[in-house]
Amino acid sequence: MDSLRAVRACCAELPRGDDASAAAAAARQDGLTKPRGSLGRLEELVAWLARWQGRERPRLELVGVLVFAGNHGVAARGVSPFPAAVTAQMVANFAAGGAAINQIARVAGATLRVVTLRDLEPTADLSRGPAMLEHELLDAIRLGADAVNPELDLLCLGEMGIANTTSAAALAAATFGGTGADWAGRGTGLDDRGVRHKAAVIDEALARHGDALGDPLEALRRVGGLELAAMFGACLAARLHGVPVLLDGFVCTASVAPLARLAPDGLAHARAAHCSAEAAHRTLLRRLDLRPLLDFDMRLGEASGAALAVPLLRAACACHDGMASFAEAGVSDREPAST
Numbered sequence: 001m002d003s004l005r006a007v008r009a010c011c012a013e014l015p016r017g018d019d020a021s022a023a024a025a026a027a028r029q030d031g032l033t034k035p036r037g038s039l040g041r042l043e044e045l046v047a048w049l050a051r052w053q054g055r056e057r058p059r060l061e062l063v064g065v066l067v068f069a070g071n072h073g074v075a076a077r078g079v080s081p082f083p084a085a086v087t088a089q090m091v092a093n094f095a096a097g098g099a100a101i102n103q104i105a106r107v108a109g110a111t112l113r114v115v116t117l118r119d120l121e122p123t124a125d126l127s128r129g130p131a132m133l134e135h136e137l138l139d140a141i142r143l144g145a146d147a148v149n150p151e152l153d154l155l156c157l158g159e160m161g162i163a164n165t166t167s168a169a170a171l172a173a174a175t176f177g178g179t180g181a182d183w184a185g186r187g188t189g190l191d192d193r194g195v196r197h198k199a200a201v202i203d204e205a206l207a208r209h210g211d212a213l214g215d216p217l218e219a220l221r222r223v224g225g226l227e228l229a230a231m232f233g234a235c236l237a238a239r240l241h242g243v244p245v246l247l248d249g250f251v252c253t254a255s256v257a258p259l260a261r262l263a264p265d266g267l268a269h270a271r272a273a274h275c276s277a278e279a280a281h282r283t284l285l286r287r288l289d290l291r292p293l294l295d296f297d298m299r300l301g302e303a304s305g306a307a308l309a310v311p312l313l314r315a316a317c318a319c320h321d322g323m324a325s326f327a328e329a330g331v332s333d334r335e336p337a338s339t
């Protein structure tokens, strides 16, 4: 992917996953000692993992958590209660093991990697002009893509970047229409007045960029951010490598919305791990036809919601792999329907 044109071309020909493995996994589920379908969404999740891993019995030996960190020029507009310096301070906290994601990733049996974008030098203020130049967008997409280990069995995606819920809301508005008020939320804890100001800043951005936001990659360049572009690149690379993806909250989901617009099934290899308490996340998930696994009132980011869903997938795989079939266990299957 050495040009935006190459990124577009790549999106036009995404791999579809392995039908045979998905079908074999579903067939195996039907023969296990349980009423058919009784493990509900655990069964569907196994078939999804099987499709993208290309394995009838998916495994979760190598689970990665990638957190991309970047700063935003729009932070200067007072759209977050926290100062931009917190981004770097939290990156240091990740390295020291003191953040929420350090704990949740450990519990999930996942390896955490934090990637900082451009030494945390901020983007330009998206309310006054494009956040990034074309080469900056491309560099961030590539950094994200290159951060994905192709050997992973599952990738959890997340971010850290003060003011990035403003960028995410603007990108959601660019993707699905609507105004700042439709997509702006409290982020790290704005009061009502703060949310109104944030919505007004987003409206300024939407007015300034106008029709140019109609193109998904141009929208990502103009109102996205470096860590959002990196998550986009990582999600795309995961698709190419056959690595299934768990998306985190509002910011992570917004960052991959352009992929859904560049290709009709662009997010088929991804699942929404949770629905964030950031108000517009539920709307965004609906618009993308993503059904979250968890709804836990979390609104942190850092891939925390994505990593929290990993144990669910582990349980799904353990049942799939370890359960006996009716024949193996000598359990009577249901009677054929009587006429």
Ligand SMILES: Cc1cc2ncn([C@H]3O[C@H](COP(=O)(O)O)[C@@H](O)[C@H]3O)c2cc1C
Pocket: 079, 080, 081, 082, 086, 090, 159, 160, 161, 162, 163, 164, 165, 166, 186, 187, 188, 189, 300, 301, 302
């Ligand atoms: C201490 C702290 C730790 C965080 N970890 C994730 N975020 C989250 O909050 C930020 C987005 O919210 P806003 O748009 O309101 O600034 C992002 O950095 C996100 O990852 C944090 C925020 C703070 C303050």
Ligand SMILES: O=C(O)c1cccnc1
Pocket: 165, 187, 188, 248, 249, 250, 251, 252, 276, 277, 278, 281, 298, 299, 300, 301, 302
């Ligand atoms: O849902 C998210 O991604 C989110 C919400 C608030 C703050 N940071 C991230």
